[in-house]
Amino acid sequence: xxxxxxxxxxxxxxxxxxxxxxxxxxxxxxxxxxxxxxxxxxxxxxxxxxxxxxxxxxxxxxxxxxxxxxxxxxxxxxxxxxxxxxxxxxxxxxxxxxxxxxxxxxxxxxxxxxxxxxxxxxxxxxxxxxxxxxxxxxxxxxxxxxxxxxxxxxxxxxx
Amino acid sequence: xxxxxxxxxxxxxxxxxxxxxxxxxxxxxxxxxxxxxxxxxxxxxxxxxxxxxxxxxxxxxxxxxxxxxxxxxxxxxxxxxxxxxxxxxxxxxxxxxxxxxxxxxxxxxxxxxxxxxxxxxxxxxxxxxxxxxxxxxxxxxxxxxxxxxxxxxxxxxxxxxxxxxxxxxxxxxxxxxxxxxxxxxxxxxxxxxxxxxxxxxxxxxxxxxxxxxxxxxxxxxxxxxxxxxxxxxxxxxxxxxxxxxxxxxxxxxxxxxxxxxxxxxxxxxxxxxxxxxxxxxxxxxxxxxxxxxxxxxxxxxxxxxxxxxxxxxxxxxxxxxxxxxxxxxxxxxxxxxxxxxxxxxxxxxxxxxxxxxxxxxxxxxxxxxxxxxxxxxxxxxxxxxxxxxxxxxxxxxxxxxxxxxxxxxxxxxxxxxxxxxxxxxxxxxxxxxxxxxxxxxxxxxxxxxxxxxxxxxxxxxxxxxxxxxxxxxxxxxxxxxxxxxxxxxxxxxxxxxxxxxxxxxxxxxxxxxxxxxxxxxxxxxxxxxxxxxxxxxxxxxxxxxxxxxxxxxxxxxxxxxxxxxxxxxxxxxxxxxxxxxxxxxxxxxxxxxxxxxxxxxxxxxxxxxxxxxxxxxxxxxxxxxxxxxxxxxxxxxxxxxxxxxxxxxxxxxxxxxxxxxxxxxxxxxxxxxxxxxxxxxxxxxxxxxxxxxxxxxxxxxxxxxxxxxxxxxxxxxxxxxxxxxxxxxxxxxxxxxxxxxxxxxxxxxxxxxxxxxxxxxxxxxxxxxxxxxxxxxxxxxxxxxxxxxxxxxxxxx
Numbered sequence: 001x002x003x004x005x006x007x008x009x010x011x012x013x014x015x016x017x018x019x020x021x022x023x024x025x026x027x028x029x030x031x032x033x034x035x036x037x038x039x040x041x042x043x044x045x046x047x048x049x050x051x052x053x054x055x056x057x058x059x060x061x062x063x064x065x066x067x068x069x070x071x072x073x074x075x076x077x078x079x080x081x082x083x084x085x086x087x088x089x090x091x092x093x094x095x096x097x098x099x100x101x102x103x104x105x106x107x108x109x110x111x112x113x114x115x116x117x118x119x120x121x122x123x124x125x126x127x128x129x130x131x132x133x134x135x136x137x138x139x140x141x142x143x144x145x146x147x148x149x150x151x152x153x154x155x156x157x158x159x
Numbered sequence: 160x161x162x163x164x165x166x167x168x169x170x171x172x173x174x175x176x177x178x179x180x181x182x183x184x185x186x187x188x189x190x191x192x193x194x195x196x197x198x199x200x201x202x203x204x205x206x207x208x209x210x211x212x213x214x215x216x217x218x219x220x221x222x223x224x225x226x227x228x229x230x231x232x233x234x235x236x237x238x239x240x241x242x243x244x245x246x247x248x249x250x251x252x253x254x255x256x257x258x259x260x261x262x263x264x265x266x267x268x269x270x271x272x273x274x275x276x277x278x279x280x281x282x283x284x285x286x287x288x289x290x291x292x293x294x295x296x297x298x299x300x301x302x303x304x305x306x307x308x309x310x311x312x313x314x315x316x317x318x319x320x321x322x323x324x325x326x327x328x329x330x331x332x333x334x335x336x337x338x339x340x341x342x343x344x345x346x347x348x349x350x351x352x353x354x355x356x357x358x359x360x361x362x363x364x365x366x367x368x369x370x371x372x373x374x375x376x377x378x379x380x381x382x383x384x385x386x387x388x389x390x391x392x393x394x395x396x397x398x399x400x401x402x403x404x405x406x407x408x409x410x411x412x413x414x415x416x417x418x419x420x421x422x423x424x425x426x427x428x429x430x431x432x433x434x435x436x437x438x439x440x441x442x443x444x445x446x447x448x449x450x451x452x453x454x455x456x457x458x459x460x461x462x463x464x465x466x467x468x469x470x471x472x473x474x475x476x477x478x479x480x481x482x483x484x485x486x487x488x489x490x491x492x493x494x495x496x497x498x499x500x501x502x503x504x505x506x507x508x509x510x511x512x513x514x515x516x517x518x519x520x521x522x523x524x525x526x527x528x529x530x531x532x533x534x535x536x537x538x539x540x541x542x543x544x545x546x547x548x549x550x551x552x553x554x555x556x557x558x559x560x561x562x563x564x565x566x567x568x569x570x571x572x573x574x575x576x577x578x579x580x581x582x583x584x585x586x587x588x589x590x591x592x593x594x595x596x597x598x599x600x601x602x603x604x605x606x607x608x609x610x611x612x613x614x615x616x617x618x619x620x621x622x623x624x625x626x627x628x629x630x631x632x633x634x635x636x637x638x639x640x641x642x643x644x645x646x647x648x649x650x651x652x653x654x655x656x657x658x659x660x661x662x663x664x665x666x667x668x669x670x671x672x673x674x675x676x677x678x679x680x681x682x683x684x685x686x687x688x689x690x691x692x693x694x695x696x697x698x699x700x701x702x703x704x705x706x707x708x709x710x711x712x713x714x715x716x717x718x719x720x721x722x723x724x725x726x727x728x729x730x731x732x733x734x735x736x737x738x739x740x741x742x743x744x745x746x747x748x749x750x751x752x753x754x755x756x757x758x759x760x761x762x763x764x765x766x767x768x769x770x771x772x773x774x775x776x777x778x779x780x781x782x783x784x785x786x787x788x789x790x791x792x793x794x795x796x797x798x799x800x801x802x803x804x805x806x807x808x809x810x811x812x813x814x815x816x817x818x819x820x821x822x823x824x825x826x827x828x829x830x831x832x833x834x835x836x837x838x839x840x841x842x843x844x845x846x847x848x849x850x851x852x853x854x855x856x857x858x859x860x861x862x863x864x865x866x867x868x869x870x871x872x873x874x875x876x877x878x879x880x881x882x883x884x885x886x887x888x889x890x891x892x893x894x895x896x897x898x899x900x901x902x903x904x905x906x907x908x909x910x911x912x913x914x915x916x917x918x919x920x921x922x923x924x925x926x927x928x929x930x931x932x933x934x935x936x937x938x939x940x941x942x943x944x945x946x947x948x949x950x951x952x953x954x955x956x
Contacts, residue, residue: 017273017275019275027194031196033187033190033191033194033196034186034188036191036193036347036397037426037428038347038348038349038397038429038848039429039847039848039849040428040429041429041847041849043848043849044347046347074186074187075187075188077186083185087185087186090181091181091182091185092177094175094177094178094814094815094817094818096178096180096181096184096185097398097654097818098346098348098396098398098652099181099184099189099395099397100346100347100348100397100398100653101347102185103185106185124856125857126589126595126857128855128856129857130855131855131856132848132853132855133347134345134346134400134825134853135398135653135822136818136822136825137818137821137824137825137854138825138855138856138859139821139862140818140821141856142856
């Protein structure tokens with residue numbers, strides 16, 4: 001079946017098997033493998049993307065459900081060589097090890113800080129509890145969130 | 160020792176430089192095995208056994224072959240040459256024939272144009288199975304009348320270690336029995352790779368793995384190709400933790416690619432990942448610990464059983480390791496330790512972070528807590544009184560030759576401030592065990608407990624294994640100054656080894672720009688990214704190759720600048736003579752300098768029949784203290800804080816080292832509280848992240864980390880491996896804290912709510928199992944004449 005979806009601001013078309021997930025559409029048809037396939041049951045958050053602005057697990061959404069709608073992925077967070085402050089903070093704090101969970105975490109953190117620019121640690125832990133990381137023990141991811149939140153607030157203040 | 164050097168080069172050893180693959184990883188641009196794609200590629204799929212033990216009477220593939228989009232359906236008879244593989248012994252069929260020995264064993268593989276078409280075709284393969292009696296309990300496997308997993312019996316290996324007077328008497332004895340569950344490594348990146356047929360009749364395999372060259376050693380004989388026609392390239396690897404030591408989809412993808420002449424990608428889903436790699440051995444441990452009334456250890460007697468599952472994998476090394484570490488990092492004058500690994504019809508077990516030391520740490524630290532109670536001594540004080548040190552003779556007869564700051568590790572850990580007790584009154588639900596979603600009470604029955612554990616682990620391969628790594632370093636002129644290129648086959652699995660190797664090259668060569676080439680088999684073996692060994696061994700190789708490059712550079716300087724007597728050096732891209740700048744390094748790089756070096760650690764020796772030998776090359780020590788809140792009514796646990804001190808030799812990248820310690824602690828917390836592969840008749844009943852729980856941000860507490868840096872003699876820059884000790888000690892520390900909170904004995908990990916509310920009473924100390932009658936101490940497959948991996952296979956197999 002033909003699916004037409006706006007992905008990172010650009011309308012794309014693909015002929016997919018009707019059972020395909022949005023994750024499969026992104027990864028295998030549209031050349032956007034940044035969203036990861038770690039559990040394919042909505043448990044790990046590695047495939048987190050925005051669908052019409054809502055944070056979803058792309059593995060739990062059918063490609064067909066994305067027809068005519070807007071999807072934003074990790075690849076759309078910062079153009080070209082540019083880095084989003086959250087991405088910078090993840091690199092700087094050592095929040096990345098194998099990196100397989102990282103795109104999903106970065107998207108989930110971006111969503112969180114958009115809704116709540118000054119989250120408490122408890123709030124951050126609750127908000128990110130749907131994203132699994134097997135390498136870091138989360139300490140440095142929490143550090144990255146604090147650093148990114150501080151920097152993003154600072155930039156807001158400067159504007 | 161190397162601090163001075165570290166300060167010289169800003170991004171060299173000793174500095175927390177960001178990891179070199181960090182930017183592509185945060186941007187979603189890093190290509191993992193499952194992200195690979197080629198024009199015209201097919202998708203591979205594996206059909207697996209639904210039986211723990213069955214005879215295959217026949218396989219019918221006709222309907223599958225005729226399915227739409229299918230290009231190949233291959234069974235055992237299609238394996239081009241040798242039909243077995245295995246990390247140490249080639250006892251595992253590439254595809255089963257005649258017999259299957261565990262649920263999940265590969266029976267057939269399919270290549271099709273879409274993964275769904277491949278799945279559907281595989282479901283049309285008809286396998287005629289005759290179920291056979293299965294043995295799925297390790298103690299039952301010891302019985303002489305138990306069903307046999309292999310013709311040579313169910314004992315995979317039996318180890319005996321005798322030390323001092325094994326019958327020594329002590330004034331005070333404590334006895335315990337401990338069980339640990341089967342843990343999954345659960346790397347987030349699934350097993351995945353892409354096999355591409357090459358024009359020369361060979362194959363190029365892009366794969367996520369821990370050791371490219373040992374994969375190739377197993378793949379090439381099965382494909383009937385010489386090793387130089389099997390080229391492996393490391394794909395982005397989404398974690399490993401031991402799960403990628405064994406071959407998974409490698410041979411299957413190559414077979415399908417050679418058969419179809421097209422690139423074939425295989426990428427496991429999560430369910431298949433649980434079936435497709437080995438797990439941490441479940442264990443049962445009986446232990447008797449004797450001491451003087453003053454608290455000096457006199458003797459340790461231990462009986463260890465571990466379940467190796469259906470095939471050998473690295474089990475022989477795991478049971479050896481478990482046995483050598485069983486007494487704990489203490490000065491123990493007398494010991495009798497017996498360890499047995501059994502074959503069963505359960506899924507194969509093999510390497511996981513901690514490699515045998517995790518299971519026995521849970522036991523020896525449980526014993527130390529019991530002893531502290533029996534002697535009315537503070538548990539930390541008891542450990543200090545018995546702490547091993549440099550020179551301590553271990554039960555293997557090996558004297559610890561390197562750094563052994565056990566006392567300092569214990570003291571530094573114990574000195575980390577304990578979090579304040581909660582204020583009296585009703586606590587917010589978010590602070591209670593189970594949190595907002597899980598705790599329906601008000602915390603009336605929440606008890607706090609503190610527990611402590613000390614443990615140790617080797618780095619590098621042990622028991623006489625020739626442990627080496629090769630590295631190639633090239634120094635040349637780039638557009639912006641001198642550039643060093645490092646070519647190493649050391650698998651970057653997330654632990655950061657490529658960043659570490661680049662830091663080493665920067666420090667030795669005094670250049671900022673270091674390029675890490677993709678790891679592949681065009682350079683010699685680096686050994687595995689396991690056993691906490693890559694910083695030591697590949698670090699040693701990169702240091703040696705860089706020093707050889709530097710020596711050649713200095714030759715040129717002496718020749719071209721006529722500086723024969725001066726002491727030469729490099730700093731920030733400049734050659735110095737007696738501390739004075741001579742010229743830019745590039746002045747001497749009209750021709751690039753390339754050097755390849757091999758580094759190996761000192762020789763070790765295997766254990767003899769009494770378990771004596773210079774077994775391990777070096778030891779890593781860690782201590783951990785856990786603070787927990789336990790809701791004794793609901794059986795829920797919240798870990799409030801983990802505090803840990805670890806003996807790391809020298810931290811080449813402190814941020815990275817702390818990250819390893821935090822991550823290892825998290826996997827330990829998982830084993831302590833939630834992670835277990837549950838089996839029913841050999842079948843995994845929780846093969847998904849919905850049913851197999853991993854710690855989340857709500858489960859992991861803050862981890863306070865102290866690095867103890869005492870340089871290890873003979874190690875490059877004094878390093879020790881850092882990945883494993885926190886994983887070894889965390890389960891023991893956490894369970895110790897829960898016991899302290901409840902005043903109840905807990906003998907099994909993971910600890911479940913049923914254990915805590917008393918629905919599953921502790922088993923006490925069951926009878927010690929008998930010692931098996933096997934020709935020791937070699938692994939049974941060896942005495943049975945099973946082909947050892949790396950030897951030329953016999954033509955009839």
